[in-house]
Amino acid sequence: VYCMLLIYLQQVLFCFSLLISTEEYDLEITNNGPITTGAQATVHATLRIKNNSLASNLYHFNWIYAPLILIEKSERQLNSMINVTGEFPGTFPVSVWVTHRNCWLCRPVARNVTVLQITEFITGNLTIAQIEDSRFIRHGSSSSTGAVTRISFCLHDPSDYFKSARFVYNWDFGDGVYQITKEPFVYCNYSTMGNRTVHLKVIAEWEQIGSIIHEKETMQKTGDFTTSLELLDAVKGINVVGSRETHVMENLSLSLHINGTPPLSLCWLIKSECIPLEGEKCHLVVINGSCYNLSHTFSDAGQYCLSVRVENGVTMLQTYHEIKVWPTGLQPAFFVLLCVALVSVMVGLVLYTTFRSNTQQKDLVEVADFDFSPLSDKNLSSHSEPGCCQICCRSCFLQSPQETARESHELLLSFYKPVKMYTV
Ligand SMILES: *[C@@H]1O[C@H](CO)[C@@H](O)[C@H](O)[C@H]1NC(C)=O
Ligand SMILES: *[C@@H]1O[C@H](CO)[C@@H](O)[C@H](O)[C@H]1NC(C)=O
Ligand SMILES: *[C@@H]1O[C@H](CO)[C@@H](O)[C@H](O)[C@H]1NC(C)=O
Ligand SMILES: *[C@@H]1O[C@H](CO)[C@@H](O)[C@H](O)[C@H]1NC(C)=O
Ligand SMILES: *[C@@H]1O[C@H](CO)[C@@H](O)[C@H](O)[C@H]1NC(C)=O
Ligand SMILES: *[C@@H]1O[C@H](CO)[C@@H](O)[C@H](O)[C@H]1NC(C)=O
Ligand SMILES: *[C@@H]1O[C@H](CO)[C@@H](O)[C@H](O)[C@H]1NC(C)=O
Ligand SMILES: *[C@@H]1O[C@H](CO)[C@@H](O)[C@H](O)[C@H]1NC(C)=O
Ligand SMILES: *[C@@H]1O[C@H](CO)[C@@H](O)[C@H](O)[C@H]1NC(C)=O
Numbered sequence: 291v292y293c294m295l296l297i298y299l300q301q302v303l304f305c306f307s308l309l310i311s312t313e314e315y316d317l318e319i320t321n322n323g324p325i326t327t328g329a330q331a332t333v334h335a336t337l338r339i340k341n342n343s344l345a346s347n348l349y350h351f352n353w354i355y356a357p358l359i360l361i362e363k364s365e366r367q368l369n370s371m372i373n374v375t376g377e378f379p380g381t382f383p384v385s386v387w388v389t390h391r392n393c394w395l396c397r398p399v400a401r402n403v404t405v406l407q408i409t410e411f412i413t414g415n416l417t418i419a420q421i422e423d424s425r426f427i428r429h430g431s432s433s434s435t436g437a438v439t440r441i442s443f444c445l446h447d448p449s450d451y452f453k454s455a456r457f458v459y460n461w462d463f464g465d466g467v468y469q470i471t472k473e474p475f476v477y478c479n480y481s482t483m484g485n486r487t488v489h490l491k492v493i494a495e496w497e498q499i500g501s502i503i504h505e506k507e508t509m510q511k512t513g514d515f516t517t518s519l520e521l522l523d524a525v526k527g528i529n530v531v532g533s534r535e536t537h538v539m540e541n542l543s544l545s546l547h548i549n550g551t552p553p554l555s556l557c558w559l560i561k562s563e564c565i566p567l568e569g570e571k572c573h574l575v576v577i578n579g580s581c582y583n584l585s586h587t588f589s590d591a592g593q594y595c596l597s598v599r600v601e602n603g604v605t606m607l608q609t610y611h612e613i614k615v616w617p618t619g620l621q622p623a624f625f626v627l628l629c630v631a632l633v634s635v636m637v638g639l640v641l642y643t644t645f646r647s648n649t650q651q652k653d654l655v656e657v658a659d660f661d662f663s664p665l666s667d668k669n670l671s672s673h674s675e676p677g678c679c680q681i682c683c684r685s686c687f688l689q690s691p692q693e694t695a696r697e698s699h700e701l702l703l704s705f706y707k708p709v710k711m712y713t714v
Contacts, residue, residue, distance in 0.1 A: 314341045317400035319386055322448045324407035326511060329451035330361055330375045331406050335386045337368040337399075348391035349399070355384045358406070373449075376408040412492050412513030413446040420604075421477075437524065441488055442475035443515065452511075455496040462489040483551060486519040524605040525550035528598055535614045538591050542613070546582045550602050556582055557599045564595035564610040572599065588615040 316338040325331045333355075339345050351370035353363065358374040365371075376382065387401035421438045443459060445452065461469040461476050464486040469476055480486065492513040500507040525548060532544035548554055559565070559572035575582065588594065596611040 314344055315339055315388070315400040317386065317388055317402040319384075319402040319404045321384065321404050321406045324409055324413045324446070325376075325448070326413055326451060327376060327379055327408055327410050329447065330373050330449035331408075332448065333372050333374065333384050333386075333404060333406065335370045335388075335402070337388050339368070349388050350391045350394075352387050352389065352398075353384070354386075355382075358382055358384070374406070376406075379408050379410045382406045382408065410511070412452075412494055412511050414444050414492070414513065414515065415446070416488070416490060416515050416517040417442050417444060418517060418519060438477050438479050439519070440475055440477050441490075441517065441519075443490055443492060445474065445492075452494050452496070455494040455509075455511075458493045458495075460491040460493070464488055480519075480521050483521045483523050486521060488517050488519060490515045490517075522602055522604045523551035525554065525600050525602050525607040528600055528607055528609040530596065530598065530609065530611040532611075534612060535616065536588060537616050538588055538618045541585055541587050543583060543585045544596065544611070546584070546598060548577075548580050548582070548600050550580070550600065550605070550607075552578050552580065553602070554580075555601045558584060559597050560586055560594055560613070561597065562592060562594060564612070565597055566608060567597050567599040572597070588613075591615045591617045 317335060318338065319333065319335045321331055321333045323331050333353075335351055335353075337349060337351075349368065351365050353360075353370070353372055355372060355374050357378075358376050361373040361375055363370070363372045370386065372384075374384070383403050383405050385401065385403040387398035389396055389398050419440045419442070421440065441461075445457075457472070457474065459471045459474060459476075461471065463469070463478060465480075467478075492515070494511045494513075496509050497506050498509055499505070527549040529547040529549075530544055531547060533542065536542040546556065546558075548556070553576055555574065555576050557567050557572035557574045559567060592615055594613040594615060596613060597608065598611070599606065599608045601607075
């Protein structure tokens with residue numbers, strides 16, 4: 291007896307030591323409900339230990355699930371799982387607490403509770419997706435008109451309770467259109483905007499052996515689902531009205547006309563190049579109508595680009611508008627005039643110089659006749675075929691260094707020859 295008492299005392303002491311470290315544990319509990327009556331739900335519990343030195347201990351999971359019916363229970367070190375079923379609808383708390391395996395009388399190290407929902411109806415939900423460029427895009431409850439919207443029912447049946455059931459879906463699209471399908475989804479194409487409410491009644495039927503009179507009986511369960519759909523017009527176009535040209539320090543006004551349902555969030559930016567707008571690096575305005583006026587004054591001349599992005603919850607559109615900014619007071623026409631004047635002056639200059647050089651050359655030749663200048667020498671003119679201009683051009687454009695050397699040599703010779711002749 292003493293021995294027994296001693297052991298008991300030891301256990302109590304051990305447990306008191308454990309009491310202090312209650313904060314060292316986390317007990318997570320989850321269930322995969324809601325379920326329909328007769329189906330099974332799984333409840334998972336996981337013990338998390340914050341202090342690694344306690345991980346080597348052994349633990350025991352204690353469950354309370356009444357009035358639910360236990361189907362299966364499993365336990366592995368720090369995890370435990372139960373499968374339960376219920377005959378009646380309602381919300382049922384399932385609780386679990388964890389004790390040390392060798393200390394049944396001790397206070398639990400951790401406890402937690404979860405609430406399982408059981409309904410007599412089919413469980414699931416409705417999702418809305420829109421097809422854009424043959425991809426499905428989920429927009430929450432917003433959709434754009436003129437595009438195909440897919441509304442689909444997703445059955446929640448974790449224990450495969452409805453595996454042998456036949457389903458019939460009754461759709462009410464809220465605009466006087468009804469549809470009955472065997473597939474859990476429908477495609478619809480709304481052409482007018484506004485808010486819609488879509489109702490779906492799901493009917494599941496299957497046969498099973500009755501529990502009282504062992505005969506085949508037809509089982510039926512139903513479910514009602516509702517989703518609301520906010521139909522918006524897609525942003526179909528942005529039209530920038532205004533000049534593409536302006537001057538430095540001039541007030542340029544532009545009007546943006548947007549084809550789409552307000553409210554629209556509009557973001558604009560003027561930069562030297564067109565850029566796709568992302569984030570908040572642009573001037574963001576929320577507009578209530580379909581028109582927005584903006585004015586901008588440029589401080590430097592050059593090429594600019596107005597980038598505009600418009601969004602309305604379902605669609606996004608971007609556009610660009612190029613703007614040429616001229617220096618102050620300089621009209622394009624003035625530039626044309628200036629160019630014409632410049633060109634005519636140039637032409638005049640060229641004509642003048644050509645005329646001048648012609649007369650000058652003539653003078654030079656005449657003088658050379660008297661001067662015995664090398665240029666006037668007959669020998670030279672016959673010997674050196676390339677004229678002055680030709681030499682210049684050749685040496686400028688196409689001559690290899692060798693050729694240039696030879697030519698200059700030739701030139702030198704031709705210069706020397708007459709000199710020699712006259713000295714003799
Ligand atoms: C109980 O379980 C929930 C769900 O896993 C978890 O978020 C919560 O922290 C747990 N509570 C305690 C005291 O461990
Ligand atoms: C972990 O537990 C051991 C034994 O209970 C204790 O000595 C230690 O201080 C604890 N560590 C932390 C970080 O709490
Ligand atoms: C218990 O539930 C799990 C997961 O939900 C499942 O894999 C398992 O087969 C179920 N056990 C029984 C006996 O139905
Ligand atoms: C709808 O059901 C799916 C699958 O069961 C789930 O992932 C999703 O979170 C549910 N959505 C809502 C809004 O309940
Ligand atoms: C949807 O309806 C609009 C107008 O009612 C039509 O222009 C469009 O082509 C339709 N889309 C499809 C995929 O049927
Ligand atoms: C449609 O519903 C949304 C909220 O879901 C609301 O903000 C909006 O004003 C409604 N539009 C109309 C036309 O009723
Ligand atoms: C530019 O003109 C608009 C009206 O056309 C005016 O509202 C705005 O204040 C002007 N901006 C400047 C800087 O003068
Ligand atoms: C948008 O316009 C409507 C009517 O034209 C008005 O009732 C509403 O207050 C406006 N909203 C904003 C944010 O200006
Ligand atoms: C934008 O400017 C035009 C004239 O330039 C004017 O008719 C219109 O009312 C303005 N819109 C807004 C929203 O200020």
